[in-house]
Amino acid sequence: MDQAVAAKEQVAAADAAVLDIRGLRTEFRIGGQWHAAVRDLSLALRANETLAIVGESGSGKSVTALSALRLLPSAGARIAAGAVMFDGRDLTKLSEAEMSDVRGNAIAMIFQEPMTSLNPTMAIGDQIAEAIVIHRGAAWSSARAQALRLLDEVKIPAAATRLDDYPHQFSGGMRQRVMIAMALACRPQVLLADEPTTALDVTIQAQVLRQLAELKRAYGMAVLFITHNLGVVAQIADRVAVMYAGEIVEAASVADLFARPTHPYTAALLRAMPRVDRDAAGLEPIPGGVPALTAMPTGCFFAPRCPLRQASCTAQHPELLRFPNGHEVRCPVVLAEAAR
Amino acid sequence: MMTARNEGLEVRDLRKSFVIGGGLLRRAAATIRAVNGVSFRVAPGESLGLVGESGCGKSTIARSILRLMELDAGSVTFDGIDVRAASRVVLRQLRQRMQIVFQDPYSSLNPRRTVRQALEEPLRVHRRGSSREIAEKAQAAIAEVGLPKDVVDRYPHEFSGGQRQRIGIARALVLDPDLIIADEPVSALDVSVQAQILRLLEGLRARRRLSFLFVSHDLGVVRHFCDRLAVMYLGRIVEEGRTADVLDRPMHPYTRLLRDSSPLPDPGARIALPAFAGEAPSPAAPPPGCPFHPRCDRADPKCREELPAIRSLAENRLGACHHPMTASCEHTAASS
Numbered sequence: 001m002d003q004a005v006a007a008k009e010q011v012a013a014a015d016a017a018v019l020d021i022r023g024l025r026t027e028f029r030i031g032g033q034w035h036a037a038v039r040d041l042s043l044a045l046r047a048n049e050t051l052a053i054v055g056e057s058g059s060g061k062s063v064t065a066l067s068a069l070r071l072l073p074s075a076g077a078r079i080a081a082g083a084v085m086f087d088g089r090d091l092t093k094l095s096e097a098e099m100s101d102v103r104g105n106a107i108a109m110i111f112q113e114p115m116t117s118l119n120p121t122m123a124i125g126d127q128i129a130e131a132i133v134i135h136r137g138a139a140w141s142s143a144r145a146q147a148l149r150l151l152d153e154v155k156i157p158a159a160a161t162r163l164d165d166y167p168h169q170f171s172g173g174m175r176q177r178v179m180i181a182m183a184l185a186c187r188p189q190v191l192l193a194d195e196p197t198t199a200l201d202v203t204i205q206a207q208v209l210r211q212l213a214e215l216k217r218a219y220g221m222a223v224l225f226i227t228h229n230l231g232v233v234a235q236i237a238d239r240v241a242v243m244y245a246g247e248i249v250e251a252a253s254v255a256d257l258f259a260r261p262t263h264p265y266t267a268a269l270l271r272a273m274p275r276v277d278r279d280a281a282g283l284e285p286i287p288g289g290v291p292a293l294t295a296m297p298t299g300c301f302f303a304p305r306c307p308l309r310q311a312s313c314t315a316q317h318p319e320l321l322r323f324p325n326g327h328e329v330r331c332p333v334v335l336a337e338a339a340r
Numbered sequence: 341m342m343t344a345r346n347e348g349l350e351v352r353d354l355r356k357s358f359v360i361g362g363g364l365l366r367r368a369a370a371t372i373r374a375v376n377g378v379s380f381r382v383a384p385g386e387s388l389g390l391v392g393e394s395g396c397g398k399s400t401i402a403r404s405i406l407r408l409m410e411l412d413a414g415s416v417t418f419d420g421i422d423v424r425a426a427s428r429v430v431l432r433q434l435r436q437r438m439q440i441v442f443q444d445p446y447s448s449l450n451p452r453r454t455v456r457q458a459l460e461e462p463l464r465v466h467r468r469g470s471s472r473e474i475a476e477k478a479q480a481a482i483a484e485v486g487l488p489k490d491v492v493d494r495y496p497h498e499f500s501g502g503q504r505q506r507i508g509i510a511r512a513l514v515l516d517p518d519l520i521i522a523d524e525p526v527s528a529l530d531v532s533v534q535a536q537i538l539r540l541l542e543g544l545r546a547r548r549r550l551s552f553l554f555v556s557h558d559l560g561v562v563r564h565f566c567d568r569l570a571v572m573y574l575g576r577i578v579e580e581g582r583t584a585d586v587l588d589r590p591m592h593p594y595t596r597l598l599r600d601s602s603p604l605p606d607p608g609a610r611i612a613l614p615a616f617a618g619e620a621p622s623p624a625a626p627p628p629g630c631p632f633h634p635r636c637d638r639a640d641p642k643c644r645e646e647l648p649a650i651r652s653l654a655e656n657r658l659g660a661c662h663h664p665m666t667a668s669c670e671h672t673a674a675s676s
Contacts (some may be wrong), residue, residue, distance in 0.1 A: 044451035056530035057501075172394075173619055201393035201557065204619060206601040206611045209590055228530065231560075231603030254607045271534035273450035276602040277609075279584055285539050289500050305532075340597055 017044035017085075018222040019068065019107070021189050024082035026060075026067045028293065034080070035293040037063045038246045041082070043224075045190065049331045050216055050223040051235035052254070056269075058290045060246040065192045068224075069109060070099050086190070105135040108183035112195040114175040117165040117252075124149075124178050126165030131185045150181040154211060169184045173204035180211070187219060209236050232275055234258055242266050245291055247300035248320060252327040262329045263336075265302045268280060300331070308333050346518050347421035348551060349382040349405070349438075356400055356416035360624065370624040372399045376575035378414075379650075382519065387545065387552035389566030389583060391559060391598070395623055396572040398555045402523045405553070406440055407431065418519065427606045436466055439517040443524035445508030449496040455482070455507055456492035459514050466664060481510040485540060502533035507541065519551040526561060538565060559602045563587055574623055574631040577650060581657040591653050591664040593636045630662065638663045 007034065026038040038060040045051050055061040066072050068084045070091060084091040087106065091099065101200050103109070111117055118128055128150060129143035138146070144163070151159035167175060176196060183191055193212065197205040213236060225236055230256040233240055233254065240257045242250040250263035261267040271284040287306045291297055297304055298313040306313065310333055320330045324338060356375040375397040382388045390398045403409040405416050407423060416423040418434055426434055442448050449458055461479035468474065482492060485506040496504060503524065512520055525541070526534040538561065544550060556562050562569055563583055570580040571594065579592035590596040600611060618635045621627055630648050633639040642662050653659040 056532060118542040201620075202559075202601040202603075203393065203597055206603070206613050209603075210613060229603065230531070234605050234607045235603045237607075258605060258607055269531055270605055272532050273605055274535070274538070274564040275557075275604060276559040276563055276587060276599055277561065277604055283535050283538065285535035287536075289502065289533065290530075310621070337512055 015281060016046045018047050018086040019045040019224070020045075020083075021045075021068060022083045023062070024064065024067060024084065025080045026063050026072065027078055027080045029076045029078075030294055034078070034079070035296075036246055037293055038067065041246075043241060043248075045222040045224055047189070047222050048216065048220045048235055050213070050225050050236045051239045051241065052225045052227060052233045053241050054227055054233045055243035056228055057289060058245070058293075059243040060272075061228075061243050063196050063246075063273075064243075065109070065226055069103055069107065069192060070094070070096075071103075075251060085133055094239060101135075104183075105186045106188055107190040107192065108181050108188035108291065110176070110179045110184065110196045111193040111196070112198050114172075114179040114277060116125075117179060118175065123164045123166060124170070128178075128182050129333065131182055135186045136155065146185070147181070150184055151178070153184070153215075154178070154181045156181070173200055173208065175206075176208055177201060180208075180215070184215065187223060189201070191216075191221050191223045192226075193223060195228070196225075197232065198227070199227070206235075211322055212236065220237055230269060242269075245296065246293075247301065247330065248328070249302065249330045250327055251320075256326060260322060260325055260327070262325065262327045262334055262335070263331050264306045264308050268305075268307070308319050346384055346437075347417075348384045348386070348419070349519055349553065350415075351381075351401070352379045352415045354378045354401060354404065354416070356404055356409070356427045357412055372623045373487045373575050373626070374623065375404070375411075378572070378575070378577055378578065380577065381425070382551050382553055384518065384551055385545075385549045386568065387554055387566045389562035389569045390553060390555045390572060391557065391562055391569060391635065393557060393598075393620060394570035395620065396575075397506065397575040398522055398572050402440070402521050402555050405632065406438055407436065407523060408440075411618055414444070432466070436462075436515040437517050438519045438521065439512035439515065441505075441508050441512050441520060441522045441525045443527050446496060449504065449511075451496055454493050454495055455510075458496075458507065459492070459511055460517055462511065468515070477508045477514055478510075479595065481514045484513060484544070485510045500533075501529055502536060505529065505537050506540065509537075509544070513548075517550070519553065521553045521555070523555045524557065525554075527556065527558065534561070541565065542552075553560070559587060559599060568641065571598065574620065574626055575629070576660060577658070579657070579659045580650075581654075584623075585656065591657060591666075592632075592659045592661045593638055594632045596665065630660075638665075660665075 021041060021043045024038055024041040025036055027034040027036050041064060067079055080286045081091050125144055128147035132138045132143040132146055133140060148159055148163060156162055156177055158172060170178060195210050227233060237254040240252060240254050241248045244265050250266045254264040257292040261270050268286045272325055274283055286305050291301060299316055300318050303309050318330045318332050319337050320328050323335060324327050352374050358368055358372045358374055359369055360372060361369045368642050378401060392398050404411045418438060421434060423434060441449060456478055459481055460474050463474040463477055488596055526537050529537060545552060555564050566583050567584045570577045570585040573594050579586060579595045585601055586595060590599060629644045633643040647661045648662045650658050650660040653664045
């Protein structure tokens with residue numbers, strides 16, 4: 001991408017952010033003390049864009065989404081700092097009643113396991129219609145008709161005959177499509193998708209990913225897509241934020257991130273991933289593991305596992321820096337090298 | 341440490357059905373043919389990958405080889421010994437030579453037992469030496485899987501997923517097996533840890549000349565670890581051959597669909613799926629003819645009527661397809 005386009009994109013980002021997370025810090029209480037699970041996290045999500053957050057377990061990617069939706073457990077977790085701007089309001093300041101009017105309405109969500117979000121004792125047509133009645137005040141008959149249209153739209157075969165079926169009568173892939181139909185019911189501006197294809201077989205995953213991409217365009221939605229799978233990121237994302245130990249360590253457009261992975265963690269993750277299209281003689285594990293919330297190292301959190309570690313890395317915690325290549329990267333060592 | 345050269349694992353025409361439904365809810369009972377005539381061989385020192393989507397029967401095969409589940413029909417021989425006909429005494433000996441590693445070692449480790457107890461138990465059960473020898477053996481296994489010595493007195497909950505899988509592997513190793521059946525051993529792990537465990541298994545395989553039956557849904561992992569690959573669909577093997585050959589030049593359309601659906605970390609290679617890729621039919625009501633025909637762009641009337649038998653399609657390649665693909669078909673499929 002040339003620089004003019006990049007500059008234009010930055011301007012657009014500032015203008016058109018639908019959901020703007022600023023300086024988010026989310027903490028959990030462990031052993032009587034508060035520890036940050038997400039720190040200093042800023043993300044601007046634009047309309048008609050899929051922003052993927054990728055990270056391993058414990059990276060804080062799901063906590064970020066739950067914080068934005070205010071779905072953290074009421075005890076033992078808190079948003080300690082930051083703002084989540086949506087539609088001119090800071091969601092972190094809303095009352096629970098105001099928030100539940102936003103959730104499932106202007107901001108919808110889908111999760112890994114649809115069975116935990118669907119009511120097993122209610123026909124799926126009724127579940128979708130109920131959301132439309134509650135949030136949009138529609139009449140029951142028109143809500144049912146919309147439910148049918150939505151099931152058609154997510155390509156449930158013979159949808160008219162399945163409105164009165166219960167969740168257990170659907171396959172895993174079809175259940176996730178039902179969840180997507182339900183999420184779309186109120187024409188959301190933002191869709192938060194937390195590992196929505198992780199429990200699916202790969203052939204079904206590919207279909208659901210394609211469908212989400214089509215729906216994003218059709219609805220002009222801003223999609224925040226959370227996953228641990230770099231392959232899935234490459235398939236679905238327009239922009240990518242890589243998280244490690246509660247922080248963004250690299251952010252870039254999807255093409256740039258995979259062409260020039262810049263943070264040592266991003267590069268190491270790609271070297272650790274076995275690929276179906278090539279013999280991976282050079283599969284390189286990342287030594288060690290993610291630090292515990294209660295035992296974050298001083299300095300850079302990735303330093304203990306980093307192949308480029310220098311003495312300075314363990315002394316001072318790095319900031320997220322803008323690189324000449326347009327990436328944002330939390331690594332002064334790589335920046336110094338790039339400047340040389 | 342090793343026993344003399346063995347003849348490996350051979351399974352022939354395995355069959356296993358389950359009956360679902362019936363009972364209190366009075367739904368019609370249905371028979372699911374989970375494994376429907378599967379044959380393969382794992383040579384000594386070889387690693388065979390068994391891949392397929394959920395419900396294809398791959399885990400049922402893994403469990404039935406060890407008789408953790410009884411088969412309906414077929415034969416399993418290990419080093420020339422008939423596993424299904426084995427007496428209790430013979431089975432006990434066989435189980436020392438064939439070990440299993442599960443996806444989630446946490447569910448197979450007793451939470452109230454220390455790592456030491458978990459590792460020493462199989463050695464005691466099989467009376468493998470004095471207490472001191474057994475303790476040394478357990479310590480050696482812990483070192484071999486890359487864990488520090490002092491973990492032996494800790495409990496399973498104190499470990500991360502990757503460390504637990506190392507413990508699961510150490511427990512499989514203490515009896516010096518010839519064959520390890522690994523059922524999705526790295527599927528629950530993060531990518532960085534997954535690569536650690538794959539590298540560990542590779543090292544063990546080379547050093548101990550272990551054979552592996554490696555069950556997985558992840559073609560990338562299988563490409564990395566397995567010499568040969570068997571692709572399953574609805575209880576049957578539909579293609580088998582050398583891993584890289586099969587993935588680079590699939591001859592069965594299902595293998596191609598599975599490969600092309602596996603996401604690559606490359607936004608320039610986004611998946612272009614055939615419009616009718618669809619879902620696998622219920623194994624309780626498989627379609628007539630070739631079970632893959634409703635999802636296949638190459639299906640013709642013969643495919644709808646006649647079940648293709650598995651046969652040799654090329655050198656080192658078996659497949660069950662009336663119209664196997666050649667290099668030129670691959671090209672047309674990619675451009676359509």
